[in-house]
Amino acid sequence: MTLERGNSLMPVHAATLMWPTGIATGAGAVAGALSFLLALPAVTIAGPIGTAIFWFALVGGGVALLGGKGDRRARRWAGQYPWRFAGGPAVLAGIGITLASLFSMGFFGAVVTGVASAAVIWVVLGIIGMVAGNKAA
Template identity: 80%
Template sequence: MTLERGNSLMPVHAATMMWPTGIATGAGVVAGGLSFLTSLPAITVAGPLGTAIFFFALVGGGVSLLGSKGDRRARRWAGQYPWRFAGGPAVLAGLGAAVTSLLSGTFIGAIFSGLAAAAVIWVILGVIGMVAGNKSG
């Protein structure tokens, strides 16, 4: 399967071809660590873990759209289909937020938390892809 002409059903594949794992992991560790430190009197892991996953997806998707590394075809595809590209990191963040919310709350709250995290990531990365996606490809 290629990322050329009309093959617009591959947001996860396009994201992995240009995903900056080092930068995204660093952002997730820093955000999760700071979230853990701010909630330190009550030792909780679910909230900081959800924050780490959220920022992993946000920074990874943003840097992959704005960065110059990665496959040029993947960057061109992400520039042509910014909202579909944003779907991959949004699903990752939404699932991470839902699972970590489920560990510390109710099922309905976990669903809404996951949907909210996915919507925020999808909108932010979609706008970044629309504005800067075609410039880097």
């Protein structure tokens, strides 16, 4: 796959080339564990899994945009097209949150939750990429 302008798969590809798996996994695990402990009397699992997926995508995307590691071409592309880059983690998190909350909320509730979470991640990562994206990478 080439890293060119107009490539439709570039957001996901750029995210995977720059993704800080250790930091993102740690953030997701801590957020999910804290959410599970706060919801312990109810013993629900869908909420903590959704929280873990949300923070995994948000922290991973933010560190990928702000960090200096990863492929320089992918960082430059993400700096030039921050809203396209933000779409990759947002869509993946939205799908994951929808699937995690499908059985506890029903179909419509899960879809609304997934779309709302994806929109929040997209806006936050898009603003981070616009303001502090590494355009000169």
